[in-house]
Amino acid sequence: xxxxxxxxxxxxxxxxxxxxxxxxxxxxxxxxxxxxxxxxxxxxxxxxxxxxxxxxxxxxxxxxxxxxxxxxxxxxxxxxxxxxxxxxxxxxxxxxxxxxxxxxxxxxxxxxxxxxxxxxxxxxxxxxxxxxxxxxxxxxxxxxxxxxxxxxxxxxxxxxxxxxxxxxxxxxxxxxxxxxxxxxxxxxxxxxxxxxxxxxxxxxxxxxxxxxxxxxxxxxxxxxxxxxxxxxxxxxxxxxxxxxxxxxxxxxxxxxxxxxxxxxxxxxxxxxxxxxxxxxxxxxxxxxxxxxxxxxxxxxxxxxxxxxxxxxxxxxxxxxxxxxxxxxxxxxxxxxxxxxxxxxxxxxxxxxxxxxxxxxxxxxxxxxxxxxxxxxxxxxxxxxxxxxxxxxxxxxxxxxxxxxxxxxxxxxxxxxxxxxxxxxxxxxxxxxxxxxxxxxx
Amino acid sequence: xxxxxxxxxxxxxxxxxxxxxxxxxxxxxxxxxxxxxxxxxxxxxxxxxxxxxxxxxxxxxxxxxxxxxxxxxxxxxxxxxxxxxxxxxxxxxxxxxxxxxxxxxxxxxxxxxxxxxxxxxxxxxxxxxxxxxxxxxxxxxxxxxxxxxxxxxxxxxxxxxxxxxxxxxxxxxxxxxxxxxxxxxxxxxxxxxxxxxxxxxxxxxxxxxxxxxxxxxxxxxxxxxxxxxxxx
Numbered sequence: 001x002x003x004x005x006x007x008x009x010x011x012x013x014x015x016x017x018x019x020x021x022x023x024x025x026x027x028x029x030x031x032x033x034x035x036x037x038x039x040x041x042x043x044x045x046x047x048x049x050x051x052x053x054x055x056x057x058x059x060x061x062x063x064x065x066x067x068x069x070x071x072x073x074x075x076x077x078x079x080x081x082x083x084x085x086x087x088x089x090x091x092x093x094x095x096x097x098x099x100x101x102x103x104x105x106x107x108x109x110x111x112x113x114x115x116x117x118x119x120x121x122x123x124x125x126x127x128x129x130x131x132x133x134x135x136x137x138x139x140x141x142x143x144x145x146x147x148x149x150x151x152x153x154x155x156x157x158x159x160x161x162x163x164x165x166x167x168x169x170x171x172x173x174x175x176x177x178x179x180x181x182x183x184x185x186x187x188x189x190x191x192x193x194x195x196x197x198x199x200x201x202x203x204x205x206x207x208x209x210x211x212x213x214x215x216x217x218x219x220x221x222x223x224x225x226x227x228x229x230x231x232x233x234x235x236x237x238x239x240x241x242x243x244x245x246x247x248x249x250x251x252x253x254x255x256x257x258x259x260x261x262x263x264x265x266x267x268x269x270x271x272x273x274x275x276x277x278x279x280x281x282x283x284x285x286x287x288x289x290x291x292x293x294x295x296x297x298x299x300x301x302x303x304x305x306x307x308x309x310x311x312x313x314x315x316x317x318x319x320x321x322x323x324x325x326x327x328x329x330x331x332x333x334x335x336x337x338x339x340x341x342x343x344x345x346x347x348x349x350x351x352x353x354x355x356x357x358x359x360x361x362x363x364x365x366x367x368x369x370x371x372x373x374x375x376x377x378x379x380x381x382x383x384x385x386x387x388x389x390x391x392x393x394x395x396x397x398x399x400x401x402x403x404x405x406x407x408x409x410x411x412x413x414x415x416x417x418x419x420x421x422x423x424x425x426x427x428x429x430x431x432x433x434x435x436x437x438x439x440x441x
Numbered sequence: 442x443x444x445x446x447x448x449x450x451x452x453x454x455x456x457x458x459x460x461x462x463x464x465x466x467x468x469x470x471x472x473x474x475x476x477x478x479x480x481x482x483x484x485x486x487x488x489x490x491x492x493x494x495x496x497x498x499x500x501x502x503x504x505x506x507x508x509x510x511x512x513x514x515x516x517x518x519x520x521x522x523x524x525x526x527x528x529x530x531x532x533x534x535x536x537x538x539x540x541x542x543x544x545x546x547x548x549x550x551x552x553x554x555x556x557x558x559x560x561x562x563x564x565x566x567x568x569x570x571x572x573x574x575x576x577x578x579x580x581x582x583x584x585x586x587x588x589x590x591x592x593x594x595x596x597x598x599x600x601x602x603x604x605x606x607x608x609x610x611x612x613x614x615x616x617x618x619x620x621x622x623x624x625x626x627x628x629x630x631x632x633x634x635x636x637x638x639x640x641x642x643x644x645x646x647x648x649x650x651x652x653x654x655x656x657x658x659x660x661x662x663x664x665x666x667x668x669x670x671x672x673x
Contacts, residue, residue, distance in 0.1 A: 033664035147544035147563060151527055152486055152506040179660055191546070191565040191584045193604060196659040201582060205562040206502070206521035206540040215481045219502040222461050223486030 025268075036268040037178070039357025039367060041169050041260040041304065041327060046277040048260070048305060049314040051424030052417050053433065056403045064402040071398040072408040074118075075322050077299045078160060078229020078252040081221070085229050085252070086138055086160055088322065089118025090394045091409060092312060095257075095303050095326035096142045096162065096233070098124025100177055100186040101264030101357070102330075103374030104131050105382070106366040109333050111135030112379060113386025117394070122162060122324075124264075125175040125200055127189050128154040135379075140231065143220070145174060146200035148190040152223055160253075161220055162231040163213070165204075165242070168261030168304040171235030171275045175200035176265040181360040181369040213249040231255050236281035236304065237274075243288035247298050255324065256285045258304025262327040264367065265358035278304035278315075280427035286319030287429075295319060296410075309396020316397075317412035318428060332389035333382040334364045451475045457483065464510075467491060477503075479519065484512055490529070504531045507548060523550045526567055539576075542569045545586070551640045558595070561588045564605050570640035580607055581617065589636050591644050602654040608633050610649045619658045623651045 014020065025036060057063035064071060078085035094114045099107050101124060108131050114121045120138035127149020133139055141158030143150065155161060166172060177186070179195040187194040207216045217230050232246035233255035246254045258278025263271065282302050289295040302315050303324035312323050330336075338351040343363035347356065357367035365376030401409045404416045418433040419425035425432040426439035450460045453476035461484065464472060468489040477483055477497045484493055485505035495503070498516035507526040514522070517535035526545040533541075536554035543559065545567030552560075555573035561580045574592030581597065583605030593611035600617020606629070607620075616622075625647075633646040 031664075031666060034661055147525060147565075150525055150544065151546065152488075152508060152525070155506075193659065196603070197661050201563060205543040205559065205581075206524045212501070212520070215501045219482035219485050219505050222458065222482045223506055225462075226458075 037176070037265055037358050038268055038271070038355040039262065039264050039266075040271070040355045041262040042272050042277075043355075044272060046259065047279050047421065047423045047427055048277060049279060049311045051279070051421045052314050052419055052428060052430065054310075054313060054317065054400050054404055054412075054416050055418055057405050061405045063405050064407060066399060066402050069402065070407060071402050073394055073398065075299070075410065077301070077322065078231075080252040080298055081250065082160075082227060082229040082252050083225075084159075084227045086120060086140075088120060088138070090390060091316065091322035091397075092117075092306075092390055092393055093119050093140075093301065093322055093324045094121040094329055095261070095324035096122035096124045096140070096164065097326055097330075098126040098175075098177070098264065099129045099132065100124075100126040100181060100183075100189070100369050101367060103365055103368050103370075103377060104129065105374045105377040105379045106330070106333060107132040108135045108379035109377065109382035109386060110329060111137075111139075112383025113329070113332070113390060114138075116383070116387040117390040119390065120159065123158075125177070126186065127151075128158070129189075133157060135383075142233075144200070145202060145204045146190075147205065148192075148200070155220070155228075156224055158228060160229040160231060161224070162233050162255065163217065163220075163251075164233045165246075166202075166235030166237065166257075167233070167263060168235045168257030168259050168275055168278070168281075169263035170266045170270045171237040172202060173266060173270055173274075174202035176263075176358070178265060178358045178360075181358065183369040183371070186369050210245040210249045213246075217250045229253055231301070233257060235259075235261075236276045236278065239276075239281040239284040240288045243285040243300070244292060247289070247292055247294050251298060253299045253301060254285065254289075255301040255303065256281050257324075258282075258302070260305030261303050262330075277427070278302060278306075279424060282315055282318045282320055283427060283429045289319070296321065309393045309398075310400060312393060312397045313400040313409070313412055314417065316409055317416045318414060318430075321410065328389070329386055330366055332386045333366055334377060334385070335362070335366050337364060340364060449473045449475055452477050452480050452483070457481075461485065464491065464493065465489075477516070481519070484510070487512075487529075498535065507531060517554070518552075522552075523548070523567075526550065536573070542567050545569075547586075549639055551642070553642075555592065561586075561605070564588065568636055568639070570636055570642060572640075572642055574611065577614075578617065580605055583607070587632065587636060589633065589640070589649070591642060599652050599654075601658060602652075604654065606632075607652040608636075608649040609652065610644060613650075613652070616652070619655050620652055621655045623653045625649070625651050 075091045115137040121136040122140040140160045144164045177198045229252040231253040232251040234242040236258045259275040299321035301322045302320045306323045340363045360368045362368040417430040471492040474495045479500040481500035487510040488508045490509045493512045495514045500519040502521045504512045504523045509529045513532045518533045518537045520538045521540045523531040524543040526548040528548045530549045532551040537552045537556045541560045542550040544563045546565045550569045553572040556575045558576035560575045564583045564586045566585045570589040577595035578597040584603040590609045594613040596615040597617040599620030
């Protein structure tokens, strides 16, 4: 039988809708009956600071000498009502991350690195440990819906208090720490049975809305003798209104966290589909502060996907007073290190994509509560890496500020920016590069 | 500012901050606070074993985060009385609004009248005794400690409870998720009798029902499609 010529066929064509990730998620869901839980922030591409450029100086603006002239980076947070505001040497702080979600060594390293650069770290859902207090020269104490480990002694030994209303990874959601990470020490600190899947409350237990929050803040001030700055942190949901209401409630500082901001553990569907990106959130928060004539009086800290001095410079130019980093700081400590690739592979993932932080099996010893794994992280060396990273971000920030003729990084302004995409121009409220067009105006 | 024993502090004359400052400044003694008139955050953040009588109704967060102080409120209390208390005793002679004793870690809170919604929400070790009834979602996510209700409990009682133990003499409108009635064993009768004695309230422990967590929500359920179907 003669062999018939096979008619030409198309090559296999994967579906854009049913891509490899989507298919794997459907199979995972069908096998378990439980939604996917992971750590980190939104992974899909969203409009971000990469879509903006700084213009630099030319005929109409004079640059500062890049390597010689002073460009100050310090910032004061909390002077509105607090008698002891925080004076940070750099406008980059370490975001709230809990002991329990992170190892004691990681918390210590964050404190060491931040303190070396004269900036603050932040506690998380689960209370304050002696280790992080002693290694952080400036420590912000989070006041969360769960109130795990919350006690007035820690409130008084903090340098500032952050009332957490929400976070960018999950505006409207509470914290989560699965049973694998509820070790005896974590359980004791949170007054929970060992091994429970701890799903924190998403609403504060004793206040609802900004009028109540105003009274709550007054209570916190009475207890701390009106010394400590009080921050209000919101996930980027409706940042214009949330910022205005936080100011009304008496905040010294407003923290706005965009959807790229990480979490220790949350449903994937929540991380990727609730909240807005950091870029438009900054613009909306600044708009609220300016309309209330509170810009620079109530400080704005923004977070969510900040990675470099360029991100910081653009956030400040849009009107922020400082930024917070979380995920980037963990990478500086040693998270996602390709040197651990074999171990990431054994966990079914790869360096750079590891996000099963909730399982507590982090080979880098960072997102774990397992004391043995935690031993893998040398807090002194990791702290030094974080210090170096913060130093580089600061040098980058100064480079960009000087190029725009600024002797203080807070002098960066929206006029120093242009957008590369129509979306970013619309969201950031700066002109599309090469035009004077701001969509919507 | 040094204060003698039995000092009277007048909120109307001194203002809230001055009164709170005076209460915090002394390590022992007895105070009477006059004219509270619903002031918020009154007598909060105290750290020493002072005895305080508040002569009238208080606003939000009275006796908040209390440590060691003995505080009696002769009137009604607003939202969050004794919230996050660590130790000491707070007694409300009247009724209490929402979130009484919220997240409190220790000490004793006695409400001689009724308590509104979310009494004992996220309680973490406090003992709460309510002479009257409690509103909806009492002891929501209660982690540790004991709650005693001499009257009735509203809907969602003990919802998502962890290890707090609850005793109710009257009826429960509806139990919250994962909250169930449990057997009253000897140790529970004894514990309840002690709580009633400490609270100074007279009731027969045998008239109460104990409620606790069924512990079915402690961990997520992950299915195995290859496992045999459970009979319906």
